[in-house]
Amino acid sequence: MLLRILRLEVAIAAVALAFAGAAIAAPADDLREAQTLYAQGRLQPAMERVDAYLKTQPREPQGRFLKGLILTEQKKVPEAIQVFTGLTEDFPELPEPYNNLAVLYASLGNYEKAKSALELAIHTHPSYATAHENLGDIYAQLASRAYDRALQLDKNNTTAQVKLAMVKDIFVAPKSIAPPKAEAAKVAKAEPARVEPARPEAKAPPTAKVEPARAEPAKSEPPKAEPKAAAAKAASPAADEKGAITAAIEAWARAWSSKDVKSYLAAYAPDFETPGGEPRGAWEKQRTERIERPKSIEVLVKVQSIAVEGDSAVAVLRQSYRSDTLKTSSTKTLKLVKAGGKWLIKQERVGG
Numbered sequence: 001m002l003l004r005i006l007r008l009e010v011a012i013a014a015v016a017l018a019f020a021g022a023a024i025a026a027p028a029d030d031l032r033e034a035q036t037l038y039a040q041g042r043l044q045p046a047m048e049r050v051d052a053y054l055k056t057q058p059r060e061p062q063g064r065f066l067k068g069l070i071l072t073e074q075k076k077v078p079e080a081i082q083v084f085t086g087l088t089e090d091f092p093e094l095p096e097p098y099n100n101l102a103v104l105y106a107s108l109g110n111y112e113k114a115k116s117a118l119e120l121a122i123h124t125h126p127s128y129a130t131a132h133e134n135l136g137d138i139y140a141q142l143a144s145r146a147y148d149r150a151l152q153l154d155k156n157n158t159t160a161q162v163k164l165a166m167v168k169d170i171f172v173a174p175k176s177i178a179p180p181k182a183e184a185a186k187v188a189k190a191e192p193a194r195v196e197p198a199r200p201e202a203k204a205p206p207t208a209k210v211e212p213a214r215a216e217p218a219k220s221e222p223p224k225a226e227p228k229a230a231a232a233k234a235a236s237p238a239a240d241e242k243g244a245i246t247a248a249i250e251a252w253a254r255a256w257s258s259k260d261v262k263s264y265l266a267a268y269a270p271d272f273e274t275p276g277g278e279p280r281g282a283w284e285k286q287r288t289e290r291i292e293r294p295k296s297i298e299v300l301v302k303v304q305s306i307a308v309e310g311d312s313a314v315a316v317l318r319q320s321y322r323s324d325t326l327k328t329s330s331t332k333t334l335k336l337v338k339a340g341g342k343w344l345i346k347q348e349r350v351g352g
Helices: 028-039 043-056 061-073 077-090 096-107 111-124 129-153 158-170 227-257 261-266 280-292
Strands: 012-014 187-189 297-309 312-323 327-339 342-350
Touching: 028 043, 028 061, 043 061, 061 077, 061 096, 077 096, 077 280, 096 111, 096 129, 111 129, 111 342, 227 261, 227 297, 227 312, 227 327, 227 342, 261 280
Parallel strands: 012 187
Antiparallel strands: 297 312, 312 327, 327 342
């Protein structure tokens, strides 16, 4: 049971940099009419107008955002999740799509995914009050579930009873999960993503000089291995794995930059966790279209940290993306697995 309706962001995010600084001059009448129809609650006519607009401007964020809102009110949750997920991938600096993904995940009872989406919204825009409020609601819902479970295991747990009552007193249980309608379609200017300074690379300690052993005139024994040399030898496998992971990430970025779709997709593990939970085939088709659409792409990556544990690893990197239509910079976390001697991407998300 959801404790209260999470606030769905109804402001349509505008991104000035997305189209090389030029104003969008395509049939804006279709978009304006779609916004008006949506505000009136006429969802199907609004969808028809926004679809007509997106035929000429398929990557334009305002139209895509509005389509996600319409799908949400039509209770087409999987389709709405796909739209907002696409916006987080193409415009990771915008916090509103992350917030709306959280609302949709919460409506499905997936509070862990909702929490992750809100944390990314706040990472992108720390002063985003709506996301902070919604995150508090998610924590309260998770707490309510934990207290309920505690009472199932121990009905005489008076402490859990009091805490559960306190949580329920704060929130009013809704009759439905439908998000509020917008009175008018507003345009909210999103703050540009903050570019974090790259962490300084750790300098390798100076190599100790080993003096050659002097030969004794009587007995000649082989020199004993120095402890430091033995430690360096033991540490080399981990260093080798980190080097292999870095090479795999750089090869992935090069394939993306050269628009080599086959090599790009081959960098992902067979059990890769697609961002929206959609089938692998649908995700590959979507990624292929987004790579082939721009005339040119340049992706630069700087690996900031790598943690290796057996055949699994987590890498945090700074990614700069530039094409003829878009320029973004963001922190990205990759979870990788080793399969067949190669490091492959199993999970990919924006944020540290």
